[in-house]
């Protein structure tokens with residue numbers, strides 16, 4: 001039996017750990033009588049990163065020569081993170097393992113290898129083959145824009161989301177006048193330059209209000225896994241940033257409940273800027289339990305967003321607009337903004353989602 | 368049904384990108400043809416990589432022979448026969464070009480001695496040398512591998528006699544007394560090194576603030592110092608604004624970093640200000656192929672977006688390197704043939720080499736690029752002056768620099784200057800392709816005494832464990 005090479009050098013202890021796990025896998029496989037899968041080929045870098053992030057190499061499908069697992073496979077698995085199978089994270093405290101990733105990949109390659117516990121029911125409709133689609137259009141009447149990595153990633157992720165997450169949607173309207181007044185007042189007080197300068201946007205208030213709402217309704221600050229629901233302590237909120245020429249990133253504002261509006265604002269500006277120039281490090285756009293997507297600037301009234309796995313909700317924000325409303329039995333003009341919360345019903349029931357959205361509205365209307 | 372003009376794959380251009388793509392296609396069972404208008408082997412074998420390396424071998428030997436005394440040798444009457452050294456370079460190129468013709472035959476690849484042009488989906492029109500139209504070729508897949516040529520700038524156009532591109536610079540009839548090289552990329556620097564070693568007074572002008580601007584800044588600096596020591600004159604942050612013929616050669620108006628202009632008289636000028644793709648006259652636009660700043664736009668699989676039409680090599684843009692062209696040729700064809708485990712080219716795994724003295728070789732991110740990408744770094748350095756083999760060889764100028772991601776131990780970049788680094792860099796390239804971390808590099812046994820030990824020590828140094836420094 002060949003045991004793949006581990007590490008030596010400064011990281012001996014972690015190397016031993018990797019070796020132990022590999023040995024386990026080999027022995028385990030043997031006992032299961034699937035000895036042919038026994039030897040695990042993976043690059044040193046793939047092994048190290050997998051170990052750090054708690055990803056089970058044996059569950060991945062290698063895309064390297066002779067099926068060798070390479071860094072890209074591990075990164076893809078980490079990105080598709082949908083912590084569904086119970087697997088305690090190693091002592092380094094990485095994210096839980098995501099064996100689904102391999103299934104996703106296999107599915108993408110057209111050969112569903114094995115069904116995980118949460119796998120979509122067999123018999124899901126297959127997309128139309130390219131050939132059939134192309135046949136519907138006159139050659140020369142279109143151009144083919146090849147997929148880049150981001151486009152493929154979005155396609156895979158959101159298809160996964162719609163196939164595995166039972167979505168439901170809640171709408172609410174929020175009155176923004178108090179917020180807008182507070183914003184004008186705070187921006188007026190802001191230092192003009194220097195490290196403490198800031199300029200708050202409505203979106204910064206939305207992030208903060210959602211962060212507070214998640215603390216008020218902690219059961220909704222959660223992620224589905226097969227083992228159990230992960231209830232998160234911090235309010236880590238992903239914010240969708242559209243890229244010029246298509247695609248998007250969702251950088252995460254962490255611990256948003258304890259950050260001041262100006263901190264959130266400046267951090268958001270930095271993250272959005274680097275997202276647009278594609279300079280975000282993976283840890284800056286991974287994690288979180290909810291996201292915010294704001295299309296108000298395009299004049300959209302309201303919309304339903306697709307949940308970004310492994311999140312359990314996403315808040316879709318429409319435009320703010322002056323409208324006549326009835327208040328204290330009189331018609332008044334107020335600035336109203338529509339918000340739609342998409343919820344993962346596995347984690348968030350109707351009443352819970354409603355509580356979260358109501359808390360959000362309350363924080364937003366009394367900033 | 369086979370016919371003499373119908374193929375699975377037609378490759379336009381028989382340079383390293385094109386002929387390698389054709390060989391791989393033949394190996395995979397595709398009926399393949401190459402259309403080449405001038406010379407099999409392309410720029411690389413005929414007017415690029417190979418003939419320049421032949422010239423540089425002569426100048427390197429010459430430099431070493433002049434230092435023979437320090438090695439205890441007596442060599443009297445050192446000199447050179449210029450016509451002969453140029454002829455050797457041409458002979459080397461000719462031999463290899465014939466080798467490519469043999470490879471085509473061996474792989475049963477049809478070669479059409481003609482200029483190709485896209486005529487419609489899956490059709491390539493052929494024009495013979497006398498302009499006659501030959502029967503068109505048809506194919507399900509067409510790869511454009513037409514390469515590139517020297518770029519010229521307004522006011523700086525080559526005239527073929529005094530103002531040269533690399534082509535004329537490779538076949539001079541005699542050694543010029545003085546030479547101005549405009550542009551300090553690999554091509555400019557290699558010619559500067561060659562001519563200066565043989566005794567010409569060489570001036571290099573670079574518009575950016577350092578020579579070899581794609582290299583790591585530390586390497587650029589060391590190269591600059593070494594060249595100045597060899598009596599090259601270097602102007603950085605400077606431009607040549609105008610070239611004018613004079614009785615004895617060329618007068619160049621130089622604007623230096625301080626904003627002043629001076630006139631400079633030289634016998635010959637070499638323009639090495641970059642490369643532009645051969646995209647004209649191919650019918651690319653008509654087929655709907657996108658062209659951006661002189662190069663064809665392709666995706667990670669070398670697809671142009673027009674079904675069945677692909678492009679590889681210099682014509683799709685930098686890095687303009689023969690091995691990059693060949694790699695693209697292979698991956699493009701394998702993808703066409705539906706081979707498994709084909710991967711897009713990773714730019715960080717393309718080594719770059721410059722064969723001047725001292726040699727320069729690099730791979731992956733420079734220190735600055737790595738910092739800008741947001742990595743936390745561990746950087747190792749090991750100087751030639753501390754390596755036993757380098758001292759024995761009498762080659763004590765140089766440095767091996769390695770850059771690692773502090774978090775993961777991934778090798779991000781390697782940058783080397785000194786004797787034989789162009790042969791050494793491959794060690795790191797293999798490591799990078801296998802996705803090594805510092806641990807495997809540290810655990811590898813390097814033979815003693817070799818220059819390669821510096822690679823080991825540089826890695827050790829990055830993690831505070833260098834043994835011999």
Ligand SMILES: Cc1cc2nc3c(=O)[nH]c(=O)nc-3n(C[C@H](O)[C@H](O)[C@H](O)COP(=O)(O)OP(=O)(O)OC[C@H]3O[C@@H](n4cnc5c(N)ncnc54)[C@H](O)[C@@H]3O)c2cc1C
Pocket residue numbers: 379380381382383384385402403404405406407408409410411412414415416417419481482483484512513514515533554645649679680681682687688689690691692720
């Ligand atoms: C002086 C010099 C030194 C160099 N040194 C190195 C080096 O040391 N290492 C390195 O890696 N790279 C080096 N290069 C770069 C290297 O030569 C190129 O990267 C390489 O040749 C690119 O290969 P290619 O197949 O894309 O194109 P090319 O080699 O340019 O080949 C293209 C071929 O297509 C043919 N062609 C063009 N249009 C048509 C048409 N319409 N029909 C038919 N045929 C056509 C041309 O005649 C040519 O033969 C050097 C270049 C120069 C100029």
